[in-house]
Amino acid sequence: MTNLFDTFEEKFGTWLTGKKSTQLMNIVTELLNTVKQQARSSDSPFRGLAKQCIDKAEDYYQEAIFNLKDGAPELSFDYCRKGMNFLKLATMHLAAGVNEDNEPTFEEGTPEFAIFHLARAIAKLKSAVEYSNCKVGKAERERLVEVVHMHADAIDALRKENNEAAKRTAQAGLLWMHFLGKSLEERTKANIVEPMLFEKFGSARVERIADLANRIAEAYKQLADTSPEAQSRIKLYLKASIATYTKCVQAFQDDDGDCGQIARAGCMEVRMAQRLIESSTHEAFEPDVDEEEIQMNSRIDSFKLRIARVQRLLRENDPESEKLVHRLYQVSAYYAKSQRLLKSRDYSEAERTARSAHLDIDYSRQLLDDKPARYSDLI
Amino acid sequence: MKRKKKSDNLQVMRNLASVEQYLEKLKIDFENSGFRPNELVRDGIENGFAAVSDAVESLSEGQPSEAAKASTIAWLHAYFARGIFDAEMAEHYLGEGDFLELDEQVDDWKAFVKAELVVLEEDILTLRKTIKSKSGGSKK
Numbered sequence: 410m411t412n413l414f415d416t417f418e419e420k421f422g423t424w425l426t427g428k429k430s431t432q433l434m435n436i437v438t439e440l441l442n443t444v445k446q447q448a449r450s451s452d453s454p455f456r457g458l459a460k461q462c463i464d465k466a467e468d469y470y471q472e473a474i475f476n477l478k479d480g481a482p483e484l485s486f487d488y489c490r491k492g493m494n495f496l497k498l499a500t501m502h503l504a505a506g507v508n509e510d511n512e513p514t515f516e517e518g519t520p521e522f523a524i525f526h527l528a529r530a531i532a533k534l535k536s537a538v539e540y541s542n543c544k545v546g547k548a549e550r551e552r553l554v555e556v557v558h559m560h561a562d563a564i565d566a567l568r569k570e571n572n573e574a575a576k577r578t579a580q581a582g583l584l585w586m587h588f589l590g591k592s593l594e595e596r597t598k599a600n601i602v603e604p605m606l607f608e609k610f611g612s613a614r615v616e617r618i619a620d621l622a623n624r625i626a627e628a629y630k631q632l633a634d635t636s637p638e639a640q641s642r643i644k645l646y647l648k649a650s651i652a653t654y655t656k657c658v659q660a661f662q663d664d665d666g667d668c669g670q671i672a673r674a675g676c677m678e679v680r681m682a683q684r685l686i687e688s689s690t691h692e693a694f695e696p697d698v699d700e701e702e703i704q705m706n707s708r709i710d711s712f713k714l715r716i717a718r719v720q721r722l723l724r725e726n727d728p729e730s731e732k733l734v735h736r737l738y739q740v741s742a743y744y745a746k747s748q749r750l751l752k753s754r755d756y757s758e759a760e761r762t763a764r765s766a767h768l769d770i771d772y773s774r775q776l777l778d779d780k781p782a783r784y785s786d787l788i
Numbered sequence: 789m790k791r792k793k794k795s796d797n798l799q800v801m802r803n804l805a806s807v808e809q810y811l812e813k814l815k816i817d818f819e820n821s822g823f824r825p826n827e828l829v830r831d832g833i834e835n836g837f838a839a840v841s842d843a844v845e846s847l848s849e850g851q852p853s854e855a856a857k858a859s860t861i862a863w864l865h866a867y868f869a870r871g872i873f874d875a876e877m878a879e880h881y882l883g884e885g886d887f888l889e890l891d892e893q894v895d896d897w898k899a900f901v902k903a904e905l906v907v908l909e910e911d912i913l914t915l916r917k918t919i920k921s922k923s924g925g926s927k928k
Contacts, residue, residue, distance in 0.1 A: 494847050502808070502809065528867050532871025532874065535871075539875055545888060550888070550889070554892060564865065715904060719904050744912060744915065763916045763919060764916070770908055770909050
């Protein structure tokens with residue numbers, strides 16, 4: 410059998426130039442028949458899989474004949490090679506036993522390594538939740554869904570040879586899994602991402618961001634010991650630190666901005682929360698809390714997350730939605746800018762920018778309805 | 789050189805056979821599990837098999853490194869799908885049927901997007917109202 414495959418590879422070029430197509434087709438037919446015969450008598454557990462490979466090989470063989478008759482021997486050759494490779498796969502499936510030694514190991518620091526561990530973390534969290542039967546909040550579940558998409562995006566980037574983006578996306582996904590794992594740790598009693606894993610990435614930035622997640626989780630644990638009155642104020646700081654964490658992971662994923670500096674800011678917010686926790690049981694501590702800023706960041710983050718989800722659905726379902734997706738970026742940017750202008754009391758600019766967001770979302774709706782879009786005079 | 793290429797091709801082919809067998813076992817388990825089919829697992833299996841086909845195409849075109857990459861991608865899809873399937877099985881055996889959903893669960897994406905745009909517009913309207921009420925006293 411192996412000899413037939415070798416003969417095919419070695420002699421095909423000569424046959425092609427010598428136009429000895431009959432010999433070519435004879436050997437392909439012989440191979441097909443031999444493998445089919447083998448499949449009939451095989452007791453391999455993967456006989457069904459082998460048959461599928463033989464079917465594919467036959468399809469390619471038919472294409473090869475068609476192209477040969479059509480005077481395209483090069484194309485015929487290509488189809489024959491594809492068919493032969495599927496036949497090789499079929500013979501491997503028909504051979505007894507499974508060779509599990511061929512399962513790959515992924516080298517540390519590669520995108521594949523990060524994607525593999527991301528998949529493991531997602532599955533581990535799901536298992537932990539199913540076993541413990543714990544409740545997962547809406548925001549946590551939405552974030553988890555986002556991470557599942559990040560896993561798919563990372564594989565897609567790898568497929569398109571964009572290794573850096575694949576690695577960053579998978580590592581950002583793992584940072585979110587670490588955060589979610591820590592948030593749910595009390596309920597699931599499981600460790601979702603091994604602390605040592607981030608060290609294997611060889612990136613100080615990743616380790617710093619992971620450390621911020623640890624600190625936030627630690628502060629939340631301490632929060633349980635404080636009075637309900639104190640909790641509402643402390644939670645504002647913790648909410649701010651989560652918003653900072655979001656910003657930080659995004660900056661890391663986009664390779665944009667100094668995420669180390671953002672992580673430091675997040676750590677400061679956690680420290681303030683921890684000082685409030687301490688003071689709620691000891692001396693009075695009245696920090697200068699900018700509640701307005703914290704609420705504003707929370708509104709912006711939630712708005713952006715919703716826009717991102719809509720954009721993803723559009724990309725997945727409508728390949729011609731690029732214009733609409735782009736328009737939604739504008740809506741998101743105008744909304745965030747207007748919120749900041751409002752906070753700085755620049756009301757006329759805030760209104761102008763909010764109106765732009767309003768005009769653009771109205772325009773987006775018309776694009777979605779496949780209508781000729783125009784800016785409304787009534788807004 | 790030629791011998792080296794041949795052994796590389798053989799190694800890729802062995803990898804492909806292994807990942808196809810891994811996917812096939814998962815597919816059989818998935819089809820025989822007898823409870824709700826999880827879309828992520830189904831997609832993972834399909835994407836894994838598709839990556840194997842891509843790899844065979846690349847090998848046939850004399851691109852073993854492309855084929856090896858496609859084989860790795862097939863493994864990544866396969867591992868993910870297996871992990872999710874095993875987690876679902878745990879919940880199924882526990883008998884609670886309260887699955888943690890990892891996908892969007894959107895039946896009609898267009899209706900969902902339409903509704904979301906309305907909600908987002910409401911957020912913008914609220915913002916404009918807030919600006920209006922705050923600017924009422926102090927014009928800048």
